[in-house]
Amino acid sequence: MSDTSDTPTGDDELDLVEVETVGVDDDGDIVVDDMVAVVDADGNIVATDETIVELTADGEMVIDETFSVLGDDGELHAIEEDVTVLEAEDED
Secondary structure (H helix, E strand, C coil): CEEEEEECCEEEEEEEEEEEEECCCCCCCEEEEEEEEEECCCEEEEEEEEEEECCCCCCCCEEEEEEEECCCCEEEEEEEEEEEEEEEEEEC
């Protein structure tokens, strides 16, 4: 799935591009990777928001979200990362 929306900001235009992939890893866990990128008028990525969700076979869910921005050196740098682990409730 990929979406693009035009968002004018002053003289420059920024586009949002979203790519979502879903798969199953070697352990049988379901993995969803959702990447949203902010792209300038020249096609350069200026920021990203990536969320990876892993649902394990035993019901545990791991959510890893990373925000990155373009630095003065031309590289993306993570400015915030949040990892949340939700454990499955035991059924008695």
